[in-house]
Amino acid sequence: MEGTPDGKPPEQRRLVLLANDAMRARRRPVAIVVSWAYELLLAAAIAWPAAAYVGGAYGGHPSGDAPLFRPGGLALADLLLRARPVTAVLGAHTAPLFALGLVLGLVPLAFLIVQIAHVTPARRTPPLALALPRAWAAFPRFLALLLAVTLLQAFVVVVGLVLAGATANLATNGLGEARAQQLGAVVFFVFGALAATLGVLHDLARVAAIRFDVGAVRAARLAASALRRGFAATTWSWAWRAAIGLVPVALAALLSSRLGGRAGAFWAMVILHQLVVLARVALRASWLAKALRVVDGAHRVRKAADAADALDPAT
Amino acid sequence: MRTRTVPARIALGGLFVAVAAAISDDARGEAPPSPYDSDAQMALHADPVASYTLRATLDPAAHTLHGEGTITWRNTSRVAVRELWLHLYMNAFKNERSVFLRTPLGGGRGAGRPTDWGYIDVRKLALREPDATTVTDVWSGAEVSRPGDPDETDARVPLPREVLPGDTIALDVAWDEKLPTVLERTGYDGSFHMIAQWFPKVARLEPDGRWAHFPFHRLSEFYADFGTYDVTLDVPQSFTLGATGPMVESRLEKGRRVERHVQTDIHDFAWTAWDEWQTATETIGGVQVTLLYPPGYRVDAKRELESLRFTMPYFDKRYGRYPYPVLTVVHPPVAAGEAGGMEYPTFITSGGPWYGPPGILAPELVTVHEYGHQYFYGLVATSEHDWPFLDEGLNSFAEQDVMSKWRGAGSWVDLFGLTVDGGAMHGVLSNLSVHDEKVAQGAADFMTGGSYGTLVYFRTSAVLETMRRVYGDDLVLQALGRYARKNRFFHPGPDELLTNFAEVLGPQAAATLRTAYFEKGWVDYVVTEVRSHPLHDPAGVFDRDGKRETVREGKTAGAHEGWVVVHRRGTLSFPVDIELALEDGTTQRVRWNGEGDSTRVPFTGGSPLRAAVVDPDDRVLIDQVRTNNFATAPASARASTARSTEKLVYWTELVLQAVLP
Numbered sequence: 022m023e024g025t026p027d028g029k030p031p032e033q034r035r036l037v038l039l040a041n042d043a044m045r046a047r048r049r050p051v052a053i054v055v056s057w058a059y060e061l062l063l064a065a066a067i068a069w070p071a072a073a074y075v076g077g078a079y080g081g082h083p084s085g086d087a088p089l090f091r092p093g094g095l096a097l098a099d100l101l102l103r104a105r106p107v108t109a110v111l112g113a114h115t116a117p118l119f120a121l122g123l124v125l126g127l128v129p130l131a132f133l134i135v136q137i138a139h140v141t142p143a144r145r146t147p148p149l150a151l152a153l154p155r156a157w158a159a160f161p162r163f164l165a166l167l168l169a170v171t172l173l174q175a176f177v178v179v180v181g182l183v184l185a186g187a188t189a190n191l192a193t194n195g196l197g198e199a200r201a202q203q204l205g206a207v208v209f210f211v212f213g214a215l216a217a218t219l220g221v222l223h224d225l226a227r228v229a230a231i232r233f234d235v236g237a238v239r240a241a242r243l244a245a246s247a248l249r250r251g252f253a254a255t256t257w258s259w260a261w262r263a264a265i266g267l268v269p270v271a272l273a274a275l276l277s278s279r280l281g282g283r284a285g286a287f288w289a290m291v292i293l294h295q296l297v298v299l300a301r302v303a304l305r306a307s308w309l310a311k312a313l314r315v316v317d318g319a320h321r322v323r324k325a326a327d328a329a330d331a332l333d334p335a336t
Numbered sequence: 337m338r339t340r341t342v343p344a345r346i347a348l349g350g351l352f353v354a355v356a357a358a359i360s361d362d363a364r365g366e367a368p369p370s371p372y373d374s375d376a377q378m379a380l381h382a383d384p385v386a387s388y389t390l391r392a393t394l395d396p397a398a399h400t401l402h403g404e405g406t407i408t409w410r411n412t413s414r415v416a417v418r419e420l421w422l423h424l425y426m427n428a429f430k431n432e433r434s435v436f437l438r439t440p441l442g443g444g445r446g447a448g449r450p451t452d453w454g455y456i457d458v459r460k461l462a463l464r465e466p467d468a469t470t471v472t473d474v475w476s477g478a479e480v481s482r483p484g485d486p487d488e489t490d491a492r493v494p495l496p497r498e499v500l501p502g503d504t505i506a507l508d509v510a511w512d513e514k515l516p517t518v519l520e521r522t523g524y525d526g527s528f529h530m531i532a533q534w535f536p537k538v539a540r541l542e543p544d545g546r547w548a549h550f551p552f553h554r555l556s557e558f559y560a561d562f563g564t565y566d567v568t569l570d571v572p573q574s575f576t577l578g579a580t581g582p583m584v585e586s587r588l589e590k591g592r593r594v595e596r597h598v599q600t601d602i603h604d605f606a607w608t609a610w611d612e613w614q615t616a617t618e619t620i621g622g623v624q625v626t627l628l629y630p631p632g633y634r635v636d637a638k639r640e641l642e643s644l645r646f647t648m649p650y651f652d653k654r655y656g657r658y659p660y661p662v663l664t665v666v667h668p669p670v671a672a673g674e675a676g677g678m679e680y681p682t683f684i685t686s687g688g689p690w691y692g693p694p695g696i697l698a699p700e701l702v703t704v705h706e707y708g709h710q711y712f713y714g715l716v717a718t719s720e721h722d723w724p725f726l727d728e729g730l731n732s733f734a735e736q737d738v739m740s741k742w743r744g745a746g747s748w749v750d751l752f753g754l755t756v757d758g759g760a761m762h763g764v765l766s767n768l769s770v771h772d773e774k775v776a777q778g779a780a781d782f783m784t785g786g787s788y789g790t791l792v793y794f795r796t797s798a799v800l801e802t803m804r805r806v807y808g809d810d811l812v813l814q815a816l817g818r819y820a821r822k823n824r825f826f827h828p829g830p831d832e833l834l835t836n837f838a839e840v841l842g843p844q845a846a847a848t849l850r851t852a853y854f855e856k857g858w859v860d861y862v863v864t865e866v867r868s869h870p871l872h873d874p875a876g877v878f879d880r881d882g883k884r885e886t887v888r889e890g891k892t893a894g895a896h897e898g899w900v901v902v903h904r905r906g907t908l909s910f911p912v913d914i915e916l917a918l919e920d921g922t923t924q925r926v927r928w929n930g931e932g933d934s935t936r937v938p939f940t941g942g943s944p945l946r947a948a949v950v951d952p953d954d955r956v957l958i959d960q961v962r963t964n965n966f967a968t969a970p971a972s973a974r975a976s977t978a979r980s981t982e983k984l985v986y987w988t989e990l991v992l993q994a995v996l997p
């Protein structure tokens with residue numbers, strides 16, 4: 022994994038690095054749309070059997086699935102309770118597809134990073150034929166990082182839960198149950214923040230792996246030192262985007278409860294919901310571009326970047 | 337193991353038929369008025385039968401209690417008795433041979449084992465002779481358990497002389513008690529103490545001279561006579577007390593807090609002592625409501641008070657005025673959660689964590705439910721042991737009725753536009769167990785805690801809610817209100833309930849109720865066929881005016897005709913609407929009385945028949961299978977379920993975004 026693999030196909034060498042300031046998500050709308058399309062297709066594949074079950078049960082109703090959306094949830098609860106025999110089937114389909122989609126999702130992610138970080142010598146967006154092989158080549162490194170960081174995060178969360186529970190138990194006598202549980206929540210919050218920071222480090226390592234074309238371990242080291250240098254600014258960049266990402270979801274929920282069930286609202290909801298998903302993908306891309314600028318700023322790699330640095334950042 | 341005679345059940349059928357026959361066929365909306373439709377003739381007081389003057393001293397460090405006092409008891413039956421039965425409930429937690437701990441019931445409330453045992457030792461039980469100076473010990477002859485059954489919760493006390501009908505006796509009593517770690521309603525957790533089922537309690541003697549006594553069973557609650565409770569509680573000064581009835585005396589002496597609580601017209605007494613209680617008070621409709629809650633739980637206390645502000649006046653109006661001056665609501669900490677969700681006269685326990693989201697109405701539901709027990713258990717004092725559906729079931733209906741009137745369709749959950757209605761859930765959940773056991777049976781007869789819960793609570797409620805939706809809010813609540821007022825301070829059985837329903841809703845509705853509760857009644861309306869074709873003159877070979885004529889294709893007139901077949905499965909019946917949906921988007925509704933096995937609904941209309949739905953407004957909440965309530969004609973296109981598909985895909989996308997690398 023360590024170092025740059027030798028003997029790369031010639032076309033991959035035809036991508037050059039963009040200047041630090043030129044790495045912007047908004048210049049790569051196609052890559053953002055590709056990521057969104059991947060999520061939509063995967064979600065559709067996962068949701069299909071459940072949707073078919075609903076169609077089988079309520080397609081014969083003159084109002085279709087409208088009873089399932091009536092206030093009070095009578096028909097919905099009835100259908101869910103009756104779905105117990107088929108949950109095994111749905112689970113058997115969903116779980117492996119979900120896991121596979123999660124792992125394969127590393128490829129569109131790498132593709133997005135490659136696109137943001139590079140440009141053709143002719144200053145064009147890297148075409149699929151050039152960007153995809155590079156993204157595919159990063160897959161083993163991304164997979165290694167994913168496994169390592171997920172394990173670490175799980176460990177941190179479990180330790181946080183155990184310590185939070187112990188804190189709450191120990192403090193109950195002195196502080197009373199509610200205050201002790203609040204203290205436990207604070208303890209857990211600290212570990213939750215640590216797990217989120219590991220997530221930030223994970224993204225920095227990924228962009229470092231692409232930017233500097235290095236292995237997983239080297240990428241993780243570069244990411245760690247970059248994070249150390251600009252800890253507050255970097256985590257803030259991630260946090261505000263994560264927080265803002267919740268806004269469209271909440272807005273859509275609000276609109277959906279107002280519009281839901283009205284005639285003609287269906288396509289409005291489709292568009293609204295997909296815009297929400299697309300907006301969140303764009304925010305993620307924006308963060309990845311920022312992560313690229315952070316690691317690049319921390320570790321200029323002269324020999325690779327020289328060519329691109331000469332380019333006009335406004336390209 | 338249990339002996340329970342069943343004259344009430346046998347009498348039920350006969351009485352019911354007699355009442356039903358005396359009433360017109362369809363009494364809908366024409367119920368003769370009754371003085372019990374308002375509070376005018378409602379009993380003001382109970383006939384005092386068993387009264388207790390007690391003094392209890394708590395040692396909260398050792399979790400022990402010493403009690404002493406006097407019990408007066410009157411024989412209100414028709415026969416002389418020579419024995420008393422005493423409930424020693426606390427012995428349920430003495431060892432694993434108790435009926436409570438040994439009965440195989442699976443999980444649920446009370447399923448755990450106490451980590452510290454609880455028990456009661458009666459030190460003295462002595463009969464005062466009529467001269468009031470001499471006393472005769474009766475405890476030495478008492479039989480705490482039966483041969484071959486080590487349970488010690490149901491004691492028989494032979495008396496030295498007969499107590500004639502109408503005679504009153506007085507007994508001096510003293511006991512020592514060890515509280516268990518909190519388990520199903522009673523016990524301690526640290527310095528928190530919930531003290532219930534804590535004194536030797538005389539079983540109720542039925543009018544026929546039968547003692548309604550029983551060992552303490554995990555699924556069973558209680559049954560007792562009314563009387564006056566005059567109880568003095570003695571705890572360390574740093575402890576706050578909450579107890580049944582108003583406090584009439586309070587003093588601090590030698591580092592102790594002593595409070596005296598006196599209440600007439602009740603049949604149990606419970607109390608709590610904790611050195612961490614926070615207090616909130618408010619007067620609602622003239623009743624002084626006190627909330628006791630742990631530090632940090634102010635938000636729950638507020639929610640509970642708010643729910644009482646709506647519920648108490650509503651219940652006053654529906655089921656008669658609440659007759660006591662006080663109500664104490666206790667919100668135990670989560671660690672002592674098994675003390676929560678319980679009812680005693682003027683004293684109820686709620687529960688739930690401090691961080692429960694406002695859209696999940698758990699503290700509201702528990703508070704409303706336990707307050708409802710002030711009526712269905714407290715004032716209408718049915719046997720919770722023999723007929724749990726009369727307290728838990730009727731009360732679950734009353735709870736979901738008031739919750740839905742207060743909070744609408746989101747009476748359980750109202751979160752991000754998703755509403756879950758309690759009445760609907762009672763229907764759906766009770767359908768799962770309806771074929772398993774009868775609703776109307778003794779608490780100890782249920783095979784599992786699960787079927788006890790879904791049948792006693794949810795089924796009873798869902799059947800009444802179905803009747804409310806089918807026959808109308810006013811009639812069903814009139815019947816239940818009449819039953820509650822007429823039987824205030826009495827101990828009615830199922831007969832009285834069915835009689836009131838027969839009076840107000842007619843014999844058909846009362847028969848439905850009876851089948852539903854006593855015979856596992858169920859119903860499932862099914863649309864099996866939806867057909868139509870263009871209306872045309874008949875084709876075929878016709879002999880007309882001496883000539884034979886062959887009509888190959890009848891002339892069509894643009895109209896369509898057809899039919900819908902609806903079946904009724906099961907043993908209950910309700911009148912239902914059947915809605916026919918036409919291809920041109922219009923609908924037609926017809927009403928079916930719902931009786932008989934099937935009906936064929938003829939159709940004529942301007943366009944082909946597309947589909948049909950039986951019970952389109954979800955009135956028959958207990959319809960066993962909802963997904964067969966509709967069908968589409970074979971030639972018609974099925975309706976779209978795109979909206980749910982779109983939602984499923986969108987939610988999956990959001991989940992993917994949360995976990996995608």
Ligand SMILES: [Zn+2]
Pocket residue numbers: 705709728731
């Ligand atoms: Zn209850």
